[in-house]
Ligand SMILES: Cc1ncc(COP(=O)(O)O)c(C=O)c1O
């Protein structure tokens with residue numbers, strides 16, 4: 001796709017985020033199709049990418065929005081998502097953010113602590129409103145992913161631990177402006193081992209029994225997001241296996257009559273449609289490999305520096321014999337490195353390099369460190 005559009009790319013200043021909208025549509029369509037088999041509700045996690053043209057596609061297919069800040073709630077609503085399809089999680093919701101979401105009458109606050117519940121109740125009372133809530137429970141399930149993106153272990157800051165639930169339920173009885181409608185889980189991100197989700201289902205089933213024993217009815221079960229993508233083979237597997245993913249929940253979740261199941265997918269929906277395109281500025285000799293110094297750095301894509309994550313790198317403009325390069329950016333940090341000992345066709349100043357699978361947690365995590373300009377975005381059909 002990128003090589004076919006080389007002329008167009010060469011007319012644009014770099015670094016440049018390029019989005020393949022037809023791949024995005026196919027991915028969304030497949031997720032929709034597979035989730036619809038079981039009447040599942042999918043909320044797109046805006047944190048992965050909140051660009052308006054991406055949100056337009058997501059909304060057009062009827063997904064809801066999963067938000068983690070007041071500004072994300074605002075972005076979703078301003079983009080046309082119905083407040084009835086907006087959920088709001090996060091361990092540190094500010095009063096301003098809560099008030100905004102209350103005014104919008106969003107579908108559900110995913111509450112992460114008893115303290116937050118007390119504050120939410122107070123703020124809702126002042127507005128003479130009732131806030132619908134789901135308890136975000138920390139199920140203590142290992143997501144087998146990078147430790148920085150694991151969220152469902154007791155040592156993590158997220159959610160309410162199982163041993164707190166009894167007191168949280170007692171507290172809830174004293175908070176008349178909160179209406180408990182469900183439970184929520186999210187155990188981590190970039191999960192490629194599907195058995196992890198089976199373990200999550202087992203835990204959800206146990207929590208369901210716990211609530212049932214206390215005669216508490218739950219209409220909504222939200223199992224979060226986390227489905228991973230193939231960073232190593234973006235071309236061979238551009239669309240994640242949604243059939244297996246949703247099928248697994250259908251097989252292992254034990255639901256009560258009338259219960260609705262919700263998902264919050266981010267990465268799986270948008271990662272593969274985005275590529276960071278950068279120009280080679282300099283080639284410099286190192287002791288064991290040459291450095292290919294790009295005009296993009298960790299300010300445009302922080303994932304390799306932050307999680308030592310792999311992104312496939314491709315030289316779009318050279319067909320020469322392969323050589324080994326450390327592919328680095330211009331930022332004054334040694335961690336500003338996209339890949340070490342990467343085999344690329346002989347690379348020279350002016351070549352265009354693609355850093356693949358950058359549609360999720362790429363542009364949205366960019367920073368202005370070193371007073372960098374923000375990279376532009378190009379949407380290709
Ligand atoms: C509460 C919550 N929901 C959904 C997501 C989306 O995760 P992912 O992009 O891995 O699907 C996240 C991020 O990990 C999250 O924290």
Ligand SMILES: N[C@@H](CCCC[NH3+])C(=O)O
Nearest residue numbers: 047149189190303360361
């Ligand atoms: N930003 C992370 C994912 C974090 C997901 C949000 N809890 C990444 O790039 O992989």
